[in-house]
Amino acid sequence: MTPASTDRDTPGRPRRVTMRDVARAAGVSQPLVSIVFRDVPGASEETRAHVLAVAGQLGYRRDERARLLRQGHSRLLGVAFEPVQPFHGEILDGLHAAAHQHGYDVVLAAVTPHRGEDAALEALLRDRCEALILLGSALPQTRLEQISATLPVVSVTRAFDSTAFDSVTTDDHRGAALAVEHLISLEHRRIAYIDADREAGGARRRAGYQDTMAAAGLGEQMLIVRGGASEAGGAAAITQLLARDPAPTAVIAFNDRCAVGVVSQARVLGRCVPGDLSVVGFDDSEQASLPYLDLTTLAQDPHLLAHTAVDLALRRLDATAEDTAVTGEHTVLPAQLVARTSTAPASR
Known part of the structure; x- marks a missing residue:
């Protein structure tokens, strides 16, 4: 007997195999099947092996969630x-x-x-x-x-x-600070930040950028544009930034997805990354290490x-x-x- 062949099935619509189905196919009582599945005394090893083999053939899966709910968990x-x-x-x-x-x-x-x-x-x-x-x-x-x-x-x-x-x-604040410090060590001064203040961590990353730029005496060089957490947001933001005169030489993106949009759109606009524009992301997601991107980023674990x-x-x-x-x-x-x-x- 198969799961689709019981007399209560709707033609063409498979249903869940029950303990009753296993009992019928194994030629034993339903309480005995329950004993086997609960792994409690009351069935011989031969009977246990037989019931489990039949259950496997029928594709029976014990409803663990229902059992746990009956226990209150x-x-x-x-x-x-x-x-x-x-x-x-x-x-x-x-x-x-x-x-x-x-x-x-x-x-x-x-x-x-x-x-x-x-x-x-x-x-x-x-x-x-x-x-x-x-x-x-x-x-x-x-x-x-x-x-x-x-x-x-x-x-x-x-x-x-x-x-x-x-x-x-x-630590989003410290992560953004590390990004600014890294770019300053590479002699960048016109460092922009692509913001996503409504996203988790957004306000703290923006504050980390602002505090570190100010501490480095680069308060007048601060440039924040809203971009969001997506590739499209990053592409739109870098288009706006590269239209400025002077344009930034480095950009910190809210996250790696945003940074992907920045890198892709910058190249479309004829800018070389990192020759003309350095880009930093956040997350160290799997895409950050892809060879065509090889993104500098802030790693979260x-x-x-x-x-x-x-x-x-x-x-x-x-x-x-x-x-x-x-x-x-x-x-x-x-x-x-x-x-x-x-x-x-x-x-x-």
Whole structure:
């Protein structure tokens, strides 16, 4: 018998194989099948082997989520993320690994132009996730505090100071400062910054650029244009910057995606990178090291961000289980400059 051949199936529409199907095919009772799948005493080794073999032939998969929910736990961590951000994908890989180490699984909810973050969070709540991990959340702090009243919330890449929930970020301010210091060491003075103030970390990166330029006596050389976190935003921003007289000799982009747009459009406009224009990104995403780009960037550690986020979520869950109070923990990880060939000494 196959999963599609039971008398309750709708023609052409496969259904989930149940324990009843396994019992019928194996010629044993359903309670005996349950004993085998729960791995408790009550069945001989021969019967166990027979039932498991039949289950494998039928493609039976035990509904672990339903079992856990009956016990009052889902063992699920809900993650809201933006699919268009490559760096979020790298964090997701780390979240899966970290959750698995603690016996948890991850449920994903995408935030897209046609699906807001609130809608994504509602989907995760319907899935009975035990904690929420939000990548680059754009929600106000008051909304996150409201959600955290019912389950743990961890913000990743966007810093907060709330006592009600936790966050883990990279030191965006220091990262931008390292970018400016690197370009100054290459004798650049007309250094522009492409801003994305509404993105996670945007305000701190802009402040890092401004503070370091001012400290170096280059306050009059500061030039900030809005570009956003996409390739298109970077292309539009560099078109505007290169139309200025004098044009900047170096640009710090909000992130690597923005930097890709800067490099591509600069070359379209006849500028050589790095001969005419040095470019720095942020994230050290996988695309940054591609040979045609070889982007100087500020490295964030996606796996350390992920593991820290999972640890913070489980810390809250443990505290809830023990009925103990915890305050917000906000971890800031260091940024590291990775120098590649998209930056060079300023042309004389």
